[in-house]
Amino acid sequence: MKPKILLTNDDGVTSAGLWAAYEALSAIADVTVVAPATQQSAVGRSISIFEPIRTYEITLNGVPAYSVGGKPTDAVIIGLYSLNLKPDLVVSGVNIGENLSYESIMTSGTVGAALEASNQGVRSIAFSLQVEDQGDKFDDPSRATQKFEETRRIVRDVCERIFEHGFPEDADVINVNIPSRVTGGYEVTRLGEKLFHTxxxxxxxxxxxxxxxxxxxxxxxxxxxxxxxxxxxxNVSITPITLDCTAFRAAARLNDIFP
Known part of the structure; x- marks a missing residue:
């Protein structure tokens, strides 16, 4: 039997990046699309607790999908607990625009959805594609002009390797960032400190x-x-991320302050 994937994003259910991921993964897995109805970039891991979440079953590109009137985390929770999908893996993306550094992963809805999935017990991978013009992040993601051939190959290859070898035990999320022009190979990385001069x-x-x-x-x-x-x-950056934000190296100093 094929593995099951819940596919979501933060650019919205009509995003070209989302459907590039679907095309890449549908050959190797049973993929169900559950994604926000509208653009939800930079909402991080926020969740809708003060308003109802409306979900509609739609058809896009000839494929059934679920359009969720909420945030990326809402889409994951609806998929897991309302639709009862029981996926083997959650994939978030492909985001139009890179999600690099501490700065970006704390605000990214793409990574936020992946973190939520892992917190709910399903390991996840977030995929993002670098843009050469930052203005592309603010255009209609359904009309993205990026060429996705190489991106589709990488998305499929990364997921196939994880299915074959298993998810790393000490990681909760794998954050994958794909250059707009891939000239190298894979590189396992750590998070940079900053992406923008704010x-x-x-x-x-x-x-x-x-x-x-x-x-x-x-x-x-x-x-x-x-x-x-x-x-x-x-290079294609592959960064393991953990949900545990505890600053263990600060514990000794805090024990001195609060004996």
């Missing part, structure tokens, strides 16, 4: 009242061994 741009509306845009350019590079550096040099 800034704020102040503007005035027609009535003279201020409003703000959070912005900032990308870091040019990062240290050897980080996910940021790997993608910058054309």
């Amino acid at each position: 800034g704020v741009e102040k503007r005035l509306d027609p009535r003279g009242r201020p409003y703000y845009w959070i912005d900032g350019p990308l870091y040019a590079d990062a240290e050897e061994g980080t996910d940021v550096h790997a993608v910058r040099k054309g």
Whole structure:
């Protein structure tokens, strides 16, 4: 029997990246698409607890799918507990835009969905594709202009290897970032510290009242061994992530402060 995959994302159920992943995985697994109805980028692991979640069964590209009126975490929870899918693996993505460094994985809805799945007991992989023009992240993801041939190959290969060899015991999520132009191979990495030089741009509306845009350019590079550096040099970055955020090295010092 084929393994079962729950496929979700944060760009929305119509995203070209999501359907590239479906095409890659449907040959090796029974894939069920359960994804947000609309764009949900940068919502992290937020969850809908103050409003109802409406879910509709739809057909896209000739394939049945579930459109969830909520966040990526909501889609995972609906898939696991309402649709009762019982997947062997949750795959989140392919996100249009890279999710690199501490900074990005804490805000990424793509990684957030993967973390939620793992927290609910199903190991997960998040896939993201680097964009050369950061403006592409804000365009309609259903009309993404990226070429997905290489991305589909990598998504399938990574998942096949995990099915064959098993999920690493000490990881909860595998975060995979694919360069826009792959010139190298796979590189197992650690998280970089930052992806953006954070800034704020102040503007005035027609009535003279201020409003703000959070912005900032990308870091040019990062240290050897980080996910940021790997993608910058054309390698596919594979980063193991754990749900446990405990800072164990700080415990001794805290024991001194709070004896």
